[in-house]
Amino acid sequence: MQTYTVEQVAAHNNDKDCWIVVDNKVFDVTKFLSEHPGGKKILLKVAGKDATKQFHQFHNAQIMESVGLPLQIGVIGGAEQPKAAPKAVAQEGNKVGDLIPYGDPADCQDWNSPYYNESHYKLRRFLRAFVDKELMPHCHEWSEKKDIPRSVVKKCAEIGLLAAACGHVPEEYIPYGLPAGIKAKDWDCFHEMICVDEIARCGSGGLLWGLQGGLSIGLPPVLLFGSKELQEKVTRPCLSGDKFICLGITEPSAGSDVAGLKTEAKDMGDHYLVNGEKKWITQGLDADFFTVACRTGGNGMGGVSLLLLERTMPGVTTRRMDCMGMFGSGTSYITFEDVKVPKSNLIGKENQGFSYIMQNFNHERLGIVFQATRLARVCVEESIKYANKRMVFGKKLIDQPVIRNKLGHMVRQVEATQSWLESTLYQVKTLPPSAQPKALAGPIALLKAQATQTFEYCAREAAQIFGGLSYTRGGQGEKVERLYREVRAYAIPGGSEEIMLDLGIRQAQRGLGNAKL
Ligand code: HEM
16 A cells, blocks of 8 residues: 655645545545535545544544545555554453443453353354454445345355354254354354344344344244244245245234234135234245244134245235334235135144244243343443543543443443343253243243343433434444334334233242242
8 A cells, every 4th residue: 555654645735635644544535525424624624634533533433444445545654553443353362342341241351151162252253253344334224225135144144144043953954054163063042142142233123133033033933843844945945045934923903912813724624714914024025934823713822823824825915014113124014815825834733823932932032132132232332432532521421420320320231131141041051941931931021121121221321422413313323323213123022021021920920839928
């Protein structure tokens, strides 16, 4: 790269010929002057000068990568190059990431942990690099277009991220192996959490759900209860990123009250005739397969079955639902009108669907907890970074006690949730699967409420810390603004907070038999 002296740069100091220096890199911004979203004059004030401080004051790091670097023409000669943007710099010991306090879980910042081994750190480092390069820089653009390109889903499939989202997948169905070359026999639920956690660093629930929101809840029932033929038809194409699957439970008049669902599958001898509507179905817009809860028997939970419907079956229609957030996740309204479904597409046994759905819920809710906990942490991380650079009343924001108080309350809730999550996950790892529904449904329900309320709290406080920047899309407040709009997508689906808190205590009451009151 061409080198320049400070004196040479200083000569390019007007609107016909304007260079600036940021982090010892020289930029020719002459043609960019009239395009600069912050204005022309503000750039001309630093024409021919070092504008590093001003640049970092007004932009997030991604602007340099996406908009800044194409304007670079050289470096300041002899100048010691500054360290690269602090991404994934910590690679020794257990350290991962840029070491912003509380910006990563404590074990990544060298706290001892009983839960993680070397394969977990290997996975984290591998995904950190992938996410920082392939996902993070484009996240805002995809979110605004409300579309995650198929090529990105494919890229994620090829490094094993889709297979990693579905619990334990039999090895013969995993098309590209698991991320970081980890063997299926060594894979555990902490690996699964790390995958979600690393993608969630982008601060976009829409990205997470657009990649794997339908897959991670729609495929497991087929894998756990479906016939070999159904598993073979669906699993590899979906884990390869070539086909999409979603889970259809919620209806216009049945949400958390699953037993009240109305979609009907009428027994016609050799096939079912399915009629009904499903609402708020993640990834339904592009789905090729639909794991659908239908009524095959009488009222209530004993009359529900799971069927696999296919896009190619006449009578299946999907339309996009315009939502408050989670852009790109393909949330859809689905109608089934006289859809003929072969009996061989029944998942498991007839009228057993409710228990399959309930078992699936533990996995789904844990997934929501993984996401909400990291998204809350993103709010903490973004706030700490911003509070350390924003000047108000002659001081950095972080020097204001009211801001430190806000951060303290955010951090204590995130760390408490993380610890509860890890200890719950350890039960998932160690308890026999048959014991888990009874032992863990209640705690996981309470943990879900804890995680989503923590997320809501942190999104609100981060928005206050960012002020007006959290009210505009893009720019420095990009993640916080998006996350503030995504909170409801965590607090309501998979069992609303109200239902979760009630379920947790009802389950606890059942255990009272063994307790001395
Ligand atoms: C290579 C140099 C630069 C590039 C590529 C660049 C690019 C951008 C972009 C893409 C935005 C809109 C996105 C955002 O809101 O973050 C922006 C906004 C802005 N820029 Fe720059 N910029 C550069 C240098 C500077 C410098 C040196 C200053 C100050 C002296 C400056 C001041 C601003 C301001 C005040 C805004 C508006 C921020 C806001 O909306 O809060 N920029 N710039």
